[in-house]
Amino acid sequence: MTEPTAATATDPRPIAIIMGSQSDWETMRHAAETLEALGVGHDCLIVSAHRTPDRMYAFAKGARDAGYKAIIAGAGGAAHLPGMVAALTPLPVFGVPVESKAMSGVDSLYSIVQMPAGIPVGTLAIGRAGATNAALIAAAVLALNDDALAARLDDWRAARTAAVADRPV
Ligand code: RP5
Numbered sequence: 001m002t003e004p005t006a007a008t009a010t011d012p013r014p015i016a017i018i019m020g021s022q023s024d025w026e027t028m029r030h031a032a033e034t035l036e037a038l039g040v041g042h043d044c045l046i047v048s049a050h051r052t053p054d055r056m057y058a059f060a061k062g063a064r065d066a067g068y069k070a071i072i073a074g075a076g077g078a079a080h081l082p083g084m085v086a087a088l089t090p091l092p093v094f095g096v097p098v099e100s101k102a103m104s105g106v107d108s109l110y111s112i113v114q115m116p117a118g119i120p121v122g123t124l125a126i127g128r129a130g131a132t133n134a135a136l137i138a139a140a141v142l143a144l145n146d147d148a149l150a151a152r153l154d155d156w157r158a159a160r161t162a163a164v165a166d167r168p169v
Pocket residue numbers: 019020021022023024048050074075076077078098
């Protein structure tokens with residue numbers, strides 16, 4: 001299994017994919033793979049609201065100056081990471097509830113989605129679908145100012161439409 005990667009200084013990476021634990025990577029890798037398919041640069045980082053709060057604070061406070069345009073944050077259980085990061089940065093934050101063992105991700109979903117007015121987290125579905133869609137939304141935001149990316153996004157969607165068979169086999 002591949003592991004979350006650290007930043008390099010050379011290529012532009014407008015999207016940060018952060019997650020609370022290595023155990024979230026199996027879900028969050030689908031966000032990374034989708035961004036890769038769309039040719040969108042990204043960093044993948046482990047940032048825990050509970051275990052590494054100082055790292056979380058430093059990441060969130062520095063995210064805009066680091067050049068990120070949006071953040072995808074995945075966490076499970078008491079999933080405070082997306083909301084805490086959203087409280088600390090003006091960047092758009094998309095939250096992915098990771099499926100937990102104890103409550104199948106419903107705990108994660110409720111922890112992420114029910115933010116107080118004024119501190120938004122765009123919350124996606126639990127698990128792989130949410131991770132994939134978080135990447136697509138983040139890419140769509142970037143595509144507003146990037147015609148080449150908008151064309152790649154159109155192609156990506158057209159390919160998925162074309163892949164749907166008329167009849168089941
Ligand atoms: C959360 O606790 C993480 O986001 C993860 O989903 C969950 C469990 O973490 P591990 O105990 O597997 O490291 O903070």
